[in-house]
Amino acid sequence: MxxxxxxxxxxxxxxxxxxxxxxxxxxxxxxxxxxxxxxxxxxxxxxxxxxxxxxxxxxxxxxxxxxxxxxxxxxxxxxxxxxxxxxxxxxxxxxxxxxxxxxxxxxxxxxxxxxxxxxxxxxxxxxxxxxxxxxxxxxxxxxxxxxxxxxxxxxxxxxxxxxxxxxxxxxxxxxxxxxxxxxxxxxxxxxxxxxxxxxxxxxxxxxxxxxxxxxxxxxxxxxxxxxxxxxxxxxxxxxxxxxxxxxxxxxxxxAARTLDADLTRLRALGQVLENGLRLRLPEVQVYGDEAVRLPGTVCVRFGELDSERVLGRLERAGVVASSGAACTASGTQPSHVLLAMGESALQAKAGVRFSLGRDTTLAEIHRTLDIARHAIGPLLQTEADQPLARAA
The missing domain is CATH 3.40.640.10 (Type I PLP-dependent aspartate aminotransferase-like (Major domain))
Known part of the structure; x- marks a missing residue:
């Protein structure tokens, strides 16, 4: 995992x-x-x-x-x-x-x-x-x-x-x-x-x-x-x-002993994850990408795919992430944070948060990127085809 x-x-x-x-x-x-x-x-x-x-x-x-x-x-x-x-x-x-x-x-x-x-x-x-x-x-x-x-x-x-x-x-x-x-x-x-x-x-x-x-x-x-x-x-x-x-x-x-090294490493790993998601899945939207953020926190949505659907796919493939605050991450309500940022209710239910930690490795990030491409890519393609299917 x-x-x-x-x-x-x-x-x-x-x-x-x-x-x-x-x-x-x-x-x-x-x-x-x-x-x-x-x-x-x-x-x-x-x-x-x-x-x-x-x-x-x-x-x-x-x-x-x-x-x-x-x-x-x-x-x-x-x-x-x-x-x-x-x-x-x-x-x-x-x-x-x-x-x-x-x-x-x-x-x-x-x-x-x-x-x-x-x-x-x-x-x-x-x-x-x-x-x-x-x-x-x-x-x-x-x-x-x-x-x-x-x-x-x-x-x-x-x-x-x-x-x-x-x-x-x-x-x-x-x-x-x-x-x-x-x-x-x-x-x-x-x-x-x-x-x-x-x-x-x-x-x-x-x-x-x-x-x-x-x-x-x-x-x-x-x-x-x-x-x-x-x-x-x-x-x-x-x-x-x-x-x-x-x-x-x-x-x-x-934490006092390792803080400086942790910050440097998490900042680099977070950038690898963010850039890798954008490269493999162009439909990804990164939240707060122009703001100053914590190192190692990457919040995204994949098109308008519901977060629970995405998270289920990821977990079955071995990656555990979240749709936001753990105490309200049931997926039944849109994120109040994303709503406050101007997202629609549908988009605010699509947010997925990856938060890295002290023990996260570069190999795990690369593995996560591969899993995301194979697990989420087909869902995005289906989502993209739906308007055409409805038009037909």
């Missing part, structure tokens, strides 16, 4: 598994306990926290461990709204991009039914954020509780203009949250230098375990707790997932 769905999740690295097993065997006690077993767990937790913080470019005290990026995103949004209410209720509006992850947009829709004003920033045909529209929607910003934008789109890989958004947020005094789920382990992150107030990450996107992530909270940003409790400096209650945090730290260590 050739696995090209790394934006959905990544296989846990061997050292991640080893460190998690060690934590379960050696530091199984509750890190809040004052006895020696508890303090052993507490020391392991402190060490792992420092390693994750170092990788993300933040202080250990700014790191709040969560069950994943979804919880971190909820904590950022709901915390910002709670802070806005406590500050006199003036800041009660959310501004986010129209191409956010379905989990975050789902939260926004729910909040909107409960009376929270939500404005979505459009993107252009390349998937790039419309900065002029962002300025108009933010306005004077006096009522904005949070500006929230993903660092890179999970379907197209298009990077968002974080530096420009930081400047906009600073100008009006609102908080800026970045969902960095697709950035972590793929590009260098430095929270301290970014100017961002809140940042969400998830370990399983960089060969770490599932069920562990973090919200980075800039010092001085008072986000009310989503889950009450004394853990995580009273910001997130519940006994810490010590083995998961240990695995997260191991994944960060490995």
């Amino acid at each position: 050739i696995y090209l769905d790394h934006n959905a999740t990544t296989p846990p690295a061997p050292e991640v598994i080893d460190e998690m097993v060690d934590a379960m065997q050696r530091a199984w006690a509750n890190p809040s306990s004052t006895h020696e077993p508890g303090q052993t767990a507490r020391r392991l937790l402190a060490d792992a926290r420092a390693r994750v913080a170092s990788f993300l470019g933040c202080q250990s005290a700014e790191l709040v461990f969560t069950s994943g990026a979804t919880e971190a995103n909820h904590m950022a949004v709901l915390g910002a709204l709670a802070h806005g209410r406590s500050a006199g209720g003036v800041r009660r509006r959310l501004v986010m991009s129209a191409v956010e992850h379905p989990g975050l947009l789902g939260l926004a829709r729910r909040l909107e039914t409960e009376g929270t004003p939500v404005d979505l920033i459009p993107v252009d045909v390349q998937g790039r954020l419309d900065l002029d529209a962002a300025r108009r929607l933010i306005g004077d910003g006096r009522d904005v509780a949070l500006l929230s934008v993903m660092g890179a789109n999970n379907e197209t890989g298009v990077l968002m203009p974080i530096a420009e958004l930081v400047a906009m947020a600073r100008a009006v005094g609102c908080w800026l949250h970045v969902d960095a789920t697709q950035l972590v382990g793929k590009v260098a992150l430095d929270f301290a230098l970014s100017g961002v107030d809140l940042m969400s990450v998830s370990a399983h996107k960089l060969h770490g375990p599932k069920g562990i992530g973090a919200l980075v909270v800039r010092k001085g940003v008072a986000v009310p707790a989503l889950l009450s409790g004394r853990q995580e400096r009273h910001r997130r209650g519940g006994t810490e997932n010590t083995p998961g945090i240990a695995g997260f730290a191991a994944a960060c260590d490995r």
Whole structure:
């Protein structure tokens, strides 16, 4: 099997598994306990926290461990709204991009039914954020509780203009949250230098375990707790997932060692895949091809072939890819990302995402290209013949 769905999740690295097993065997006690077993767990937790913080470019005290990026995103949004209410209720509006992850947009829709004003920033045909529209929607910003934008789109890989958004947020005094789920382990992150107030990450996107992530909270940003409790400096209650945090730290260590080489290799492999698809299947449309994208993310459609049909053909031949976000990739609904980019409903159901990873090889890319030509080429020919058949 050739696995090209790394934006959905990544296989846990061997050292991640080893460190998690060690934590379960050696530091199984509750890190809040004052006895020696508890303090052993507490020391392991402190060490792992420092390693994750170092990788993300933040202080250990700014790191709040969560069950994943979804919880971190909820904590950022709901915390910002709670802070806005406590500050006199003036800041009660959310501004986010129209191409956010379905989990975050789902939260926004729910909040909107409960009376929270939500404005979505459009993107252009390349998937790039419309900065002029962002300025108009933010306005004077006096009522904005949070500006929230993903660092890179999970379907197209298009990077968002974080530096420009930081400047906009600073100008009006609102908080800026970045969902960095697709950035972590793929590009260098430095929270301290970014100017961002809140940042969400998830370990399983960089060969770490599932069920562990973090919200980075800039010092001085008072986000009310989503889950009450004394853990995580009273910001997130519940006994810490010590083995998961240990695995997260191991994944960060490995990513730090290989990041530069990985980026160079993934950028080259992604270009080989993109160029090869265009050469073998001229009907292919590459999304975001004129935008700055993550290395290794190639989102395409093959004519107007339904993505589920294409993916089924590919998987039977040994290639695993995706039609977008794993949690909404059933194929029954068109991609909201591609719709926002101006595609028709039919075209938005045709998007196929290839996302490469650390272990992807050049031989696998060449094999994928051969499989795509033989598996998808006949479907495209049939699609091209259909109008002639109808005319006859």
